Amino acid sequence: MTTPILDIRNLRVSYDANVPHCAVNGVSLQVFPGEVVALVGESGSGKTSIAQAVIGVLQGNGRVDGGAILLNGTDITRWSQKRLDAVRGAVVSLIPQDPTGSLNPVMTIGAQVREILTVHGKARGKAADRRVIELLTKVGLSQPEVRARQYPHELSGGMKQRVLIAIAIALEPALIIADEPTSALDVTVQKRILDLIDELRWEFGTAVLFVTHDLGVAADRSSRLIVLKGGEIQEEGATADILVAPQSAYTQRLLADAPSLSAPARIVRRSRAGETPLVAVENLIKDFALPDGGVQRAVDGVSFGIDPGTTHAIVGESGSGKTTTIRAVAGFERPTSGRILIDGLDARTLKGETLRQFRRKVQLVYQNPLASLDPRQSVFSIIEEPLLNFAPVARDERARRVAAILDRVGLTQATLARRPHALSGGQRQRIAIARALILEPKLVILDEAVSALDVTVQAQILSLLAELQADLGLTYLFVSHDLAVVRQIADSVSVMHEGRQVDHGSVEAVFERPTSAYTRDLIEAIPGRRRQSQGARPNPSETAEGYPA
Amino acid sequence: MTSFDILDRRSVPASAAAPSSVARFRVWRGVSPSLVLAWLVLATVLLWAMAPGLFTAYNPVEGVPGGQLKAPSAAHLLGTDSLGRDLFSRIVHGSVHSLTGALAAVGVGLLAGTTIGILAGSVGGWIDDLLMRLVDVLLSIPTLLVSLSIIILLGFGTFNSAIAVGATAIAGFARLTRSEVVRVRRSDYVEAAFGSGGSFVKVLWRHILPNSLTSVVAFTALQFGWALLQISTLGFLGYGAPPPTPEWGLLIAEGRNYLATAWWLTAAPGLIVVIVVLSANRISQSFGRAGS
Numbered sequence: 001m002t003t004p005i006l007d008i009r010n011l012r013v014s015y016d017a018n019v020p021h022c023a024v025n026g027v028s029l030q031v032f033p034g035e036v037v038a039l040v041g042e043s044g045s046g047k048t049s050i051a052q053a054v055i056g057v058l059q060g061n062g063r064v065d066g067g068a069i070l071l072n073g074t075d076i077t078r079w080s081q082k083r084l085d086a087v088r089g090a091v092v093s094l095i096p097q098d099p100t101g102s103l104n105p106v107m108t109i110g111a112q113v114r115e116i117l118t119v120h121g122k123a124r125g126k127a128a129d130r131r132v133i134e135l136l137t138k139v140g141l142s143q144p145e146v147r148a149r150q151y152p153h154e155l156s157g158g159m160k161q162r163v164l165i166a167i168a169i170a171l172e173p174a175l176i177i178a179d180e181p182t183s184a185l186d187v188t189v190q191k192r193i194l195d196l197i198d199e200l201r202w203e204f205g206t207a208v209l210f211v212t213h214d215l216g217v218a219a220d221r222s223s224r225l226i227v228l229k230g231g232e233i234q235e236e237g238a239t240a241d242i243l244v245a246p247q248s249a250y251t252q253r254l255l256a257d258a259p260s261l262s263a264p265a266r267i268v269r270r271s272r273a274g275e276t277p278l279v280a281v282e283n284l285i286k287d288f289a290l291p292d293g294g295v296q297r298a299v300d301g302v303s304f305g306i307d308p309g310t311t312h313a314i315v316g317e318s319g320s321g322k323t324t325t326i327r328a329v330a331g332f333e334r335p336t337s338g339r340i341l342i343d344g345l346d347a348r349t350l351k352g353e354t355l356r357q358f359r360r361k362v363q364l365v366y367q368n369p370l371a372s373l374d375p376r377q378s379v380f381s382i383i384e385e386p387l388l389n390f391a392p393v394a395r396d397e398r399a400r401r402v403a404a405i406l407d408r409v410g411l412t413q414a415t416l417a418r419r420p421h422a423l424s425g426g427q428r429q430r431i432a433i434a435r436a437l438i439l440e441p442k443l444v445i446l447d448e449a450v451s452a453l454d455v456t457v458q459a460q461i462l463s464l465l466a467e468l469q470a471d472l473g474l475t476y477l478f479v480s481h482d483l484a485v486v487r488q489i490a491d492s493v494s495v496m497h498e499g500r501q502v503d504h505g506s507v508e509a510v511f512e513r514p515t516s517a518y519t520r521d522l523i524e525a526i527p528g529r530r531r532q533s534q535g536a537r538p539n540p541s542e543t544a545e546g547y548p549a
Numbered sequence: 550m551t552s553f554d555i556l557d558r559r560s561v562p563a564s565a566a567a568p569s570s571v572a573r574f575r576v577w578r579g580v581s582p583s584l585v586l587a588w589l590v591l592a593t594v595l596l597w598a599m600a601p602g603l604f605t606a607y608n609p610v611e612g613v614p615g616g617q618l619k620a621p622s623a624a625h626l627l628g629t630d631s632l633g634r635d636l637f638s639r640i641v642h643g644s645v646h647s648l649t650g651a652l653a654a655v656g657v658g659l660l661a662g663t664t665i666g667i668l669a670g671s672v673g674g675w676i677d678d679l680l681m682r683l684v685d686v687l688l689s690i691p692t693l694l695v696s697l698s699i700i701i702l703l704g705f706g707t708f709n710s711a712i713a714v715g716a717t718a719i720a721g722f723a724r725l726t727r728s729e730v731v732r733v734r735r736s737d738y739v740e741a742a743f744g745s746g747g748s749f750v751k752v753l754w755r756h757i758l759p760n761s762l763t764s765v766v767a768f769t770a771l772q773f774g775w776a777l778l779q780i781s782t783l784g785f786l787g788y789g790a791p792p793p794t795p796e797w798g799l800l801i802a803e804g805r806n807y808l809a810t811a812w813w814l815t816a817a818p819g820l821i822v823v824i825v826v827l828s829a830n831r832i833s834q835s836f837g838r839a840g841s
Contacts, residue, residue: 330744359746372737376759385755386745432741439745 003073004030005175005207006054006092011067013049013058013231023049023062025231031175036201036208038222038239040215040254042454043425046231047211051179054209055094056084072174089116093168095197097180099160103152109163110136110148116170135166140196158189165196172204179211186317187481191525194221213454215258216484216528219243227251257459258528259484277305278475279312279329279443284338286324298324299335300499306492308442311469311476313486313507315522316496322479325496326445329477330364331355343442360390363436367448369428373420379406379431380416386439401438409434410464426457430464437468445477450485462489483526487511495519584835587828594825598645607635609642610793618811627817631807636800640818643795647780647822650711650789650796654776657715659769662722663762669723670730670761671753681727684720692717696779700788707790714779718772725768729761736760767836774829781822797822 006029013024024046031037041047052058054069056079069077071091076084088094096102104112113132117123123131136144139162152160161181168176178197182190198221201208212218218225218239225239227250235248246252286299299321306312316322327333329340331347340347343361350358366372373382383402387393393401403413409430420428429449436444446465450458466489468474480486486493486507493510495503495518502516514520597604607625612633619629627636669680687695699713733739734757742752783789784798792799797818804814 332740332744356746356748359744364741364744366737366741368737372741374738374742374756374760377755385742385747389746389748389751435741435745 002032004032004070005072006031006209007068007070007073008050008054009068009070011050011053011069012065013046013053013062014065015059016061016063022065023231024053026067027228027231027233028067029226029233029236031207031209033174033207034201034205035224036210036222037224037226038210038212038218039226039228040212040218041228042213042254042456044230045228047213047228048179049231050228051094051177051209051211054177055088055092056081057094086120089167089173090120090171091173092175092177093171093173095161095164095168095176095178095181098184099157099164100152100184102164103160105152108149108151109155113148113163113166113170116167120171122171131170135170136163138169138200139163139166140192141166156189157185158193161185161189161193162196165193165200169200169204169206173206175207175209176201177209177211180213182217183213187483187525187527188317188521190217190527194527197221214527215254215455216526219528227254253456257456259455259459259462259482259488278308278343279304279306279477280339280341281305281325281329282339282341284325284328284340285336286321286328286333287336297499299328301338302494302496302501303338304492304494304501304504306443306475306477308475309469309473310491311478311489313478313480313490313493314496315480315483315486315493317481319498320496321499322496323447326364326447326477326479329443330362330445331358332364356389360439361442362445363439363441363443364445364447365429365432365436365449368452369425369432370420372432373428375420377419378416379418379420379423382420382431383434383438386435390439402434405434405438408437408468410460424457425453426460429453429457429461433461433464433468437472437474440472441474443475443477445479447479448481449478451480451482458485465489483511483522484528495522583831587831590824590828591832594644594648594821597641598648601638601641601645604641605635605638607638609634609639609795618807620811621813628811628813630803630811630814636814636817639795639800640797640821643797643800643818646707646790646794646796647777647784647798650707650714650780651773651777653708653711654714654718654780655769655772657712658718658722658772658776659765661715662719663726663765665719665723666726667730667753667758670727671734671749671757677727680723684723687717687720688724692779693782696783697786697788700783705788705791707794707796710780710783710789711776713783713788714776717779718776721772722765722768726761726765729764730757733757733760767833770829770833770836774826774833777822777829778826 008027008029011024011027012022014020014022027046027050029037029039039047039050049058049062052062053064054071056076058064064077067077068075071087076087079087103109110129110132113135114128117128117131132148133144136147141147141159141162147155147159152163155163165181176197181197182193185193194217197208200206210218210222222239224237225242226236227234227242227248229250234250235242235246242251243255246255282303284299284302285297287295287297290296302321302325304312314322314325324333328335329342329347331350335348338348342358345354345358345361347358377385380402383405384398387398387401402416406413406416411427411430411434415423415427415431420431423431432449450461453461462485465476469476476489478486478490490507492506493504494501495510495516497516497518503510503514503519510519511523514523601609613629613635614633616625616629616633617631619625621628625635625637627640629635630639665680665684669677695717696710696713699716700709703709703712739752739756742756747755780789780796781798781801784796785802787799787802789798790796792803800818801815801822804811804818807814
């Protein structure tokens with residue numbers, strides 16, 4: 001029996017707020033040398049609080065109420081910050097979530113990697129410089145000598161995360177805590193970073209406590225899985241066992257809701273050949289002027305059509321031009337050239353009053369529901385507002401329609417008087433959908449509309465969208481970076497990469513016979529695929545081939 | 550400009566959600582004594598302005614013969630000046646001049662400044678550029694020079710000096726309002742409002758104005774104190790209300806000649822100005838916090 005590297009016993013963490021809030025309530029877990037333990041939970045489950053408590057960086061109003069944290073058999077729960085400094089980085093280190101906020105913007109990355117070596121007295125002078133280059137090479141940064149002299153803003157998100165990993169492994173700690181290390185990154189970058197963590201783990205035999213909200217990632221990368229909810233452990237066990245036969249009801253729901261793990265839900269594909277498409281985009285091009293006088297082509301020759309009553313998805317990573325494309329379709333951006341026909345109206349030529357009338361037909365739902373709802377308005381005035389913009393509707397009639405649409409999106413009438421900040425993320429997105437639907441539009445554009453939501457809430461919103469489409473005959477243009485979600489709800493799909501449309505067609509065709517290498521990479525990078533393609537036993541050292549139909 | 554620093558710090562959390570009812574209750578319970586004191590000072594000065602007769606029986610402009618330059622005593626709380634006029638009575642009666650002057654000045658600045666700011670921030674384009682460069686020009690000239698030039702053009706007097714001070718406040722209001730409007734204008738909910746068919750005026754009225762004016766309200770209270778100071782400065786330099794009006798700045802100027810023998814003639818009105826300005830700043834600060 002080996003001693004666990006990390007042994008958490010009955011840990012309780014709470015935060016002082018207006019009402020004291022207990023974030024972690026009696027959690028016990030162990031991490032043994034060389035294993036990857038995934039701590040999975042939705043927002044508010046206490047997973048980050050556990051990670052922060054282990055390395056003693058709880059936020060100002062948080063404190064450990066009880067329990068013990070044993071690192072290599074030593075209780076560090078009551079240690080002072082000064083004593084913890086000797087342990088942090090050397091025995092246990094952290095890969096933080098936000099690569100941009102975690103690097104010092106005024107120091108070169110070489111100096112930042114060097115810092116951890118000199119602070120712990122492991123190397124100085126020339127030796128430290130050599131070690132920095134070694135580390136940067138190890139985490140797979142090209143031209144490490146050049147990179148070491150660059151500042152964080154000169155690197156991409158994935159490169160910054162590599163630098164943070166270099167800092168985390170610099171002293172070859174026994175345990176690495178990875179707190180959502182890839183949630184801010186694109187899916188192909190995410191895969192490369194996760195592969196890197198895997199490799200380093202093999203090389204050094206480091207244990208990893210992997211904190212994530214993404215069951216797909218956890219399924220691929222961990223040997224043991226701990227499911228958290230409301231600060232308590234719901235289920236714990238070998239990853240393969242839990243994925244095959246989850247015991248607790250919560251885990252079952254979580255698994256069913258994870259789009260990357262559940263089988264494609266849509267069975268009936270609607271093909272309406274012969275009908276005129278509701279939306280026709282032809283050779284759309286959009287250039288942006290750069291401050292230096294040059295021109296950046298954000299969208300380069302995109303064409304697609306959407307049949308009425310179907311869902312078309314645009315998939316791409318950040319900077320692929322997908323947002324610019326849909327903003328042009330919604331009439332917020334004027335394309336440089338190309339044609340956008342929506343229900344017979346050309347979105348390019350619209351102005352003033354006709355543009356306003358056009359917007360009745362096309363509604364946009366934003367990624368962040370809190371930012372897209374006026375914080376000063378009540379839910380009732382938010383949903384009512386579009387009605388006030390067109391032909392006058394009597395007050396009673398407005399109230400009736402608002403109540404009806406609220407019912408449609410599955411909210412109680414009690415929410416009408418509340419303000420957006422008093423609602424949950426899922427409720428807010430439902431309100432944003434209600435506002436979009438009250439004008440009875442033909443086309444609803446959903447810009448990453450479920451990306452910011454927890455997986456169970458995401459599943460609820462997706463099924464709401466499907467239901468609304470079936471009942472009201474809506475047409476969706478769905479923008480997402482998440483291929484798993486797209487496979488679940490879309491009929492046809494466009495894959496965008498660096499402004500160009502690299503793949504286009506029905507979802508089956510694109511997913512099963514991708515024509516471009518980029519699409520294949522994207523499909524390859526969907527977390528959770530290893531489990532699906534290899535049956536019950538995940539094996540992190542192998543890569544899956546082929547894609548399940 | 551220190552007033553900008555204060556606002557910068559405050560405008561950061563101003564974008565956060567409004568306090569819940571629980572938080573509001575806590576704010577009420579946790580009211581600081583300094584804030585209560587500040588409101589008390591302002592209430593007293595307001596009462597002086599509205600009903601000076603309640604506080605003093607002496608005539609502010611007619612002196613008592615033989616009673617010149619008396620030290621503070623039970624009969625004359627703050628002593629008398631060179632013409633035998635009761636100083637306390639002059640301060641009480643003078644409050645109406647100083648306060649209305651400051652209010653009018655802030656009113657001018659608020660009205661013109663926010664209009665410019667809203668226009669520049671919401672319309673954008675060349676109108677924005679033009680208006681903001683004008684504001685830059687206004688900011689680049691020393692405020693006292695601007696005020697004095699305007700007074701020389703308009704002539705002396707309480708009201709004219711208020712306009713002169715107000716003109717120098719326009720730039721600050723315009724800058725602040727524009728930055729707030731631009732911030733709100735870029736937010737998703739404003740675009741969503743346009744997206745649901747809102748016309749420019751409707752969106753401006755429903756979303757942009759309510760969400761951008763919180764900081765402006767706080768700035769107004771801050772500017773009130775500053776305007777009071779400027780009005781007093783102009784009075785002190787002799788560009789404000791003509792004697793024998795008991796305007797506070799003028800009181801300080803008149804007492805200056807007797808600084809060696811009757812120091813209270815300058816100290817008392819000077820202290821009053823300081824206290825009222827500090828109170829206005831304290832109240833402005835509380836507006837900013839409540840707004841965030």
